[in-house]
Amino acid sequence: MKTALVFVLGFTLSSLGSAGAHADQLSAREIMEKADTRYTGDSSRSDATLVLIDRRNRERVRDIRLYTLEETGVEKSISFFLSPTDVAGTAYMNYDYDAERDDDSWLYLPALKQVRRIAAGDKSSSFMGSDFTYSDINGINTDWYDYRVLQSDTVGGADAWLIESTPKAEFADKVATETGYEKSHAWIRKDNFVQVQSKIWVSRGNRIKYFSATELEEIDGIWTPMRLQMLTARNGEQEHASVFQFSQVMYNEHSDASLFTTQAMQRGVQ
Amino acid sequence: MKLGHWLVTSALVSVVSLARAEDFFGAVQTEGDSEDIGSADRVSEDDSTGSSSWVYRGWLQQQAAYGYRTPPAGFSRDQASLTRTETELYGELDWKSAHWRLRLAGSIVHDWLPQWSSAYSFSEEQEKARRWHFEVADSYVSWQDGDWWIKGGYQTLAWGEAESLKVIDVLSRRDQRWPGQEDLQNTRLPVPAVLFNWRNALDLVLLFKTPTDRRPVAYEEFDPYISLRSGDSRADPSLHHRRGERPGWALRWQQRWRGVDAQFMIADVYSFETAPRAFVLEHNEANSQANSPLNNDDLPRLGNVELSPWRQQVVGLGVQAVRGNWLFRSEQAWHRRVRLPLDDALAPWAERDQWRGMAGADYNGFHNLSLSGELSWQYTSNWKRDLERDREETGAAIRARYTLLNQSLNLEGFVLRLNENGGNLLRLSADWDWSDQLGLSLTLVEYSADREQLIYPYRHNDTLLLGMTWGW
Numbered sequence: 001m002k003t004a005l006v007f008v009l010g011f012t013l014s015s016l017g018s019a020g021a022h023a024d025q026l027s028a029r030e031i032m033e034k035a036d037t038r039y040t041g042d043s044s045r046s047d048a049t050l051v052l053i054d055r056r057n058r059e060r061v062r063d064i065r066l067y068t069l070e071e072t073g074v075e076k077s078i079s080f081f082l083s084p085t086d087v088a089g090t091a092y093m094n095y096d097y098d099a100e101r102d103d104d105s106w107l108y109l110p111a112l113k114q115v116r117r118i119a120a121g122d123k124s125s126s127f128m129g130s131d132f133t134y135s136d137i138n139g140i141n142t143d144w145y146d147y148r149v150l151q152s153d154t155v156g157g158a159d160a161w162l163i164e165s166t167p168k169a170e171f172a173d174k175v176a177t178e179t180g181y182e183k184s185h186a187w188i189r190k191d192n193f194v195q196v197q198s199k200i201w202v203s204r205g206n207r208i209k210y211f212s213a214t215e216l217e218e219i220d221g222i223w224t225p226m227r228l229q230m231l232t233a234r235n236g237e238q239e240h241a242s243v244f245q246f247s248q249v250m251y252n253e254h255s256d257a258s259l260f261t262t263q264a265m266q267r268g269v270q
Numbered sequence: 271m272k273l274g275h276w277l278v279t280s281a282l283v284s285v286v287s288l289a290r291a292e293d294f295f296g297a298v299q300t301e302g303d304s305e306d307i308g309s310a311d312r313v314s315e316d317d318s319t320g321s322s323s324w325v326y327r328g329w330l331q332q333q334a335a336y337g338y339r340t341p342p343a344g345f346s347r348d349q350a351s352l353t354r355t356e357t358e359l360y361g362e363l364d365w366k367s368a369h370w371r372l373r374l375a376g377s378i379v380h381d382w383l384p385q386w387s388s389a390y391s392f393s394e395e396q397e398k399a400r401r402w403h404f405e406v407a408d409s410y411v412s413w414q415d416g417d418w419w420i421k422g423g424y425q426t427l428a429w430g431e432a433e434s435l436k437v438i439d440v441l442s443r444r445d446q447r448w449p450g451q452e453d454l455q456n457t458r459l460p461v462p463a464v465l466f467n468w469r470n471a472l473d474l475v476l477l478f479k480t481p482t483d484r485r486p487v488a489y490e491e492f493d494p495y496i497s498l499r500s501g502d503s504r505a506d507p508s509l510h511h512r513r514g515e516r517p518g519w520a521l522r523w524q525q526r527w528r529g530v531d532a533q534f535m536i537a538d539v540y541s542f543e544t545a546p547r548a549f550v551l552e553h554n555e556a557n558s559q560a561n562s563p564l565n566n567d568d569l570p571r572l573g574n575v576e577l578s579p580w581r582q583q584v585v586g587l588g589v590q591a592v593r594g595n596w597l598f599r600s601e602q603a604w605h606r607r608v609r610l611p612l613d614d615a616l617a618p619w620a621e622r623d624q625w626r627g628m629a630g631a632d633y634n635g636f637h638n639l640s641l642s643g644e645l646s647w648q649y650t651s652n653w654k655r656d657l658e659r660d661r662e663e664t665g666a667a668i669r670a671r672y673t674l675l676n677q678s679l680n681l682e683g684f685v686l687r688l689n690e691n692g693g694n695l696l697r698l699s700a701d702w703d704w705s706d707q708l709g710l711s712l713t714l715v716e717y718s719a720d721r722e723q724l725i726y727p728y729r730h731n732d733t734l735l736l737g738m739t740w741g742w
Contacts, residue, residue: 054675082325083706089327102593104529114428116590125638126637212297231298258470263419267414
């Protein structure tokens with residue numbers, strides 16, 4: 001499973017094509033793999049507003065421009081923070097390799113005027129203070145899990161499979177380390193294989209996360225949720241929530257590898 | 271009956287719990303739900319089509335610093351007191367087109383303390399330094415096409431990460447007026463330079479008329495020449511600061527592999543510090559009235575001191591490597607023709623070569639907590655006993671940063687053991703973002719040094735800083 005923050009931004013036309021007559025005959029694993037291997041464009045560009053909401057409903061809002069580029073064996077992404085003032089000019093770049101090895105990550109802080117390599121080993125940590133973790137953003141390996149279809153369900157009026165993912169015994173420690181999650185339930189829409197909801201049991205703190213992807217639009221033939229929400233609940237009470245609201249999503253608009261360099265981070269938003 | 275009641279109650283609780291759980295999938299209402307994306311306010315719509323656009327940002331900052339100990343005699347501050355009440359208005363304007371970019375940035379700054387406080391007397395020079403003035407921040411024009419990126423103007427060139435010693439970070443100017451108290455963005459200051467970057471790998475930098483570090487004026491609490499002052503500015507030696515006139519240059523090759531970054535650099539540049547090159551002694555009757563420790567009835571008066579940066583050649587290597595939650599980093603460099611002070615305070619500094627090194631690590635494995643630490647060392651070749659510094663000297667820095675409360679509160683602790691037998695610095699800070707626009711900060715800076723250490727005269731300049739920033 002290799003997809004950037006845009007992991008739910010799109011699902012493949014080929015997935016759509018296979019969704020029809022054979023859909024109900026697919027195994028849980030096949031469904032998850034179809035959802036995972038969807039085509040999300042060779043590259044993408046989008047603007048996003050990330051809203052962080054605490055238990056008192058106080059909000060912090062960050063405006064971000066995101067680029068991704070799929071290359072052989074690696075998915076590159078770069079995020080430019082546009083506002084608020086204290087983070088404007090910050091850039092985060094990540095190289096997510098197909099092979100089982102640590103990502104490469106760099107951070108440019110305009111106050112320091114310097115690009116610094118950062119350790120991105122802990123994928124269970126929060127992405128920019130949000131409820132999304134780096135493993136949510138960068139993706140995890142589907143081979144680490146056992147899957148089973150629990151039931152068919154309806155989400156937002158659309159038919160969906162409810163699939164349970166539990167880590168295989170031999171990968172349990174790795175999953176706990178890399179994701180911080182115990183297991184999850186995912187709702188995958190039958191018509192387009194979009195993952196529209198997830199319920200995720202967090203290893204520590206008696207927390208459960210609730211993910212939802214809404215406002216689906218078909219952009220350049222790719223189904224794209226324009227709103228992603230992750231809510232963390234503890235003991236049944238909302239603890240924190242994060243919302244990505246996307247706009248100006250474009251696919252395959254660029255193929256410029258020089259955009260994914262430390263020099264580009266210093267140059268600023270493209 | 272009781273069992274039935276329990277079953278019904280349990281069922282109801284389950285239904286309610288399920289309903290509450292399902293609510294968590296519902297859309298969380300945000301203040302921005304009814305508004306357009308915020309960035310659209312700041313970046314023109316034309317931007318999406320690749321044509322030109324303007325972006326701005328700025329802030330108004332008010333800062334007050336309180337020195338809560340009494341410095342030793344000789345400084346203008348002679349009691350615990352406010353040391354500055356500074357207002358800064360910062361503005362930054364960016365313009366870009368397909369290949370070109372322009373940034374204009376700067377601050378107007380004023381310290382109200384001389385007007386507001388009569389706790390101690392300021393000299394005319396001190397008052398002038400605190401009046402409204404303009405400070406240029408990074409302001410440049412750049413052009414990028416294909417493999418080339420050229421950037422010319424005032425720019426900050428941060429080439430190293432070591433905090434306890436300059437190893438390969440030899441292209442950035444520092445603000446020495448309030449060491450350890452500066453904001454993050456003022457850690458390094460811009461210099462006039464042209465940068466040529468090729469393929470994100472090779473950097474050539476040309477530096478022109480390199481300014482020296484920003485220094486405090488006479489009798490300020492970190493005046494580096496306080497030992498030359500007499501207490502009477504009319505009787506003080508005049509200090510002549512020269513700047514390097516010859517252009518400097520630096521070349522850097524950067525290479526990035528999976529998990530490892532490396533850079534190799536060579537430079538022929540002026541230092542940003544200054545060293546005394548000549549002391550001119552004068553015979554003066556008034557000398558006998560002066561209180562300087564350097565003056566004595568039997569000695570001529572110190573008339574002029576000529577201070578200038580030194581030209582140095584640096585060859586260095588920097589490496590960062592990632593392993594899990596750890597980031598390991600090291601910098602090593604050979605500095606040729608460094609100037610070092612002698613035991614004789616009235617002798618021009620001696621020229622020596624130095625090997626400087628740093629090894630450190632960052633750890634990001636704790637939730638919301640990042641830790642970093644480093645050790646640094648320097649070795650002076652052809653060392654002689656008349657040097658004030660030891661042949662081998664070490665330094666260290668430890669930093670811990672904890673973020674909490676919806677990313678709105680950052681707590682940071684920083685301990686620095688200065689290299690060159692400098693002394694120690696402790697900095698504790700809390701930065702609280704009241705909102706996305708308004709930030710508050712509280713910082714405590716403590717200095718400590720033994721009698722023979724560099725910052726001994728400044729050991730009582732411990733300061734509490736309170737800041738407020740409104741950004742847009």
